[in-house]
Amino acid sequence: MNIKEAKQEISHTLQAYLEKDELGNYCYALVRQRPILLMGPPGIGKTAIMEQVAEENGVGLVSYTITHHTRQSAIGLPRIREKTYDGKKISVTEYTMSEIIDSVYACIERTGKKEGILFIDEINCASETLAPTMLQFLQNKTFGSHKVPDGWMIVAAGNPPEYNKSVREFDIVTLDRVRKIDIEADCDIWMEYAWKHQVHGAILSYLNIRKEDFYRVENTVDGKFFVTARGWEDLSELLKSYERLKIPVSDQLVIQFLQQEEVAGKFTAYYQLYTKYGQDYGIRELLDGTLPEERKAEKQQMAANGGFEERFTVTGLMLDALNDRFETVSELEKRLHMLHDALKYWKNYQTEKKENDCLADFIQEKKNQRQVRQDSGMLTVQEAKRERWMAGRLEAYEQRLKEAHIRSREEGFEKIRSWFAEEVEYKKAAEKAAGQCLDRAFSFLEDAFGDGQEMILFVTELSKNEKIMTYVSSHGCEAYFRYSDLLLYRKREAELQKDCEELSTDPV
Numbered sequence: 001m002n003i004k005e006a007k008q009e010i011s012h013t014l015q016a017y018l019e020k021d022e023l024g025n026y027c028y029a030l031v032r033q034r035p036i037l038l039m040g041p042p043g044i045g046k047t048a049i050m051e052q053v054a055e056e057n058g059v060g061l062v063s064y065t066i067t068h069h070t071r072q073s074a075i076g077l078p079r080i081r082e083k084t085y086d087g088k089k090i091s092v093t094e095y096t097m098s099e100i101i102d103s104v105y106a107c108i109e110r111t112g113k114k115e116g117i118l119f120i121d122e123i124n125c126a127s128e129t130l131a132p133t134m135l136q137f138l139q140n141k142t143f144g145s146h147k148v149p150d151g152w153m154i155v156a157a158g159n160p161p162e163y164n165k166s167v168r169e170f171d172i173v174t175l176d177r178v179r180k181i182d183i184e185a186d187c188d189i190w191m192e193y194a195w196k197h198q199v200h201g202a203i204l205s206y207l208n209i210r211k212e213d214f215y216r217v218e219n220t221v222d223g224k225f226f227v228t229a230r231g232w233e234d235l236s237e238l239l240k241s242y243e244r245l246k247i248p249v250s251d252q253l254v255i256q257f258l259q260q261e262e263v264a265g266k267f268t269a270y271y272q273l274y275t276k277y278g279q280d281y282g283i284r285e286l287l288d289g290t291l292p293e294e295r296k297a298e299k300q301q302m303a304a305n306g307g308f309e310e311r312f313t314v315t316g317l318m319l320d321a322l323n324d325r326f327e328t329v330s331e332l333e334k335r336l337h338m339l340h341d342a343l344k345y346w347k348n349y350q351t352e353k354k355e356n357d358c359l360a361d362f363i364q365e366k367k368n369q370r371q372v373r374q375d376s377g378m379l380t381v382q383e384a385k386r387e388r389w390m391a392g393r394l395e396a397y398e399q400r401l402k403e404a405h406i407r408s409r410e411e412g413f414e415k416i417r418s419w420f421a422e423e424v425e426y427k428k429a430a431e432k433a434a435g436q437c438l439d440r441a442f443s444f445l446e447d448a449f450g451d452g453q454e455m456i457l458f459v460t461e462l463s464k465n466e467k468i469m470t471y472v473s474s475h476g477c478e479a480y481f482r483y484s485d486l487l488l489y490r491k492r493e494a495e496l497q498k499d500c501e502e503l504s505t506d507p508v
Contacts, residue, residue, distance in 0.1 A: 043228025205316025
């Protein structure tokens with residue numbers, strides 16, 4: 001199973017476990033709610049999908065890497081209690097609450113989310129003293145004498161023995177009480193995630209050419225050498241930062257993330273080419289339509305005459321630039337939705353007040369709410385930015401009302417409605433401009449490469465891009481539909497040819 005399929009399975013399981021009847025009781029018997037055990041190589045995104053599942057289902061998430069824990073922190077500290085049995089006082093040992101269980105209750109208190117996911121990573125790499133505790137946890141959903149709260153699904157993750165010498169095998173009794181999901185690294189599936197999360201275009205373009213370098217783990221006599229999805233994503237963030245700061249990127253830097261010398265060297269060389277081709281082809285100007293026709297023709301001829309790597313890199317540069325354009329449109333859409341919801345709420349806020357003075361109170365209340373949610377960890381960095389933008393727009397509206405000497409609440413709201421309409425028109429203009437960029441990209445690639453493998457790559461990667469597909473489904477794109485149909489036809493043709501070849505070699 002790939003990581004995308006695993007994420008979907010976990011999300012469906014969570015929904016099943018949390019389903020309630022008309023009385024508010026869980027429909028799924030608690031004793032039958034098996035923990036999920038994810039087994040797969042390191043760095044393929046097991047932790048990342050847990051964050052996504054929790055966010056998308058609106059539940060809490062508590063994550064722990066069990067290798068950092070001692071027996072005391074996992075089970076709790078022992079203490080002596082006196083109990084009376086048959087009239088006799090007897091000293092017994094009890095345990096304080098586990099740090100892990102305590103963190104679940106702390107999450108409930110901090111976020112107000114009474115349901116969630118308890119994620120334990122590297123569960124089969126726990127120290128020898130913790131091995132019985134981990135088996136008890138998977139079998140009985142308890143740490144020591146303390147039970148995981150109802151409404152919290154358990155997900156554990158581990159690495160197969162070939163990746164970690166510290167791995168301990170689970171017995172059949174334990175495996176019979178969990179749902180074991182084996183995950184494999186899949187470059188194509190990761191690329192869908194990468195487009196959505198703005199992974200650097202050079203990495204996406206490189207992996208389109210060399211998918212075999214996406215994930216490597218080698219144990220040799222000279223040591224351990226590896227390249228993982230986590231390494232690519234972390235490298236992406238540093239590349240963006242270095243580019244903003246104009247710091248050169250060296251192979252000594254890259255190998256810190258891609259810890260396999262051959263892959264690190266190839267990617268460093270490719271990154272330098274990617275940067276140079278971006279400058280040589282003037283991709284931004286091509287897409288914006290600001291490049292003179294004679295220069296555009298030169299670029300098309302240069303691309304047509306380029307080698308395999310250059311042609312694919314130009315296609316990758318186009319995809320990266322388009323992703324930036326549509327990401328801007330997508331962010332504008334989300335911000336306007338947030339602003340629209342806030343204005344609807346303000347319309348009914350303190351209706352007894354007939355003047356615009358209450359707008360300042362409303363803005364401050366929104367700021368306070370944002371701060372509380374931010375402090376409790378309920379907002380991502382991007383969500384916090386959107387809320388700050390929304391507050392800024394409301395403050396700008398308030399200032400404009402004051403400058404226009406408008407005090408009436410009703411008149412003020414109508415004025416704000418007109419200003420919001422201007423914001424919507426700006427978003428529509430940005431959306432139209434992005435669509436024109438998409439059309440120009442198709443036109444350039446068609447003139448340079450025709451319907452060759454570069455166009456196949458372009459259409460295939462566009463289909464993985466959620467933001468661009470949202471636009472295409474709403475506004476259409478004649479070239480995209482035309483080439484998509486051609487790709488489907490070719491795929492079917494190849495399948496038929498394969499069937500014919502198999503029939504021709506069938507001895508019957």
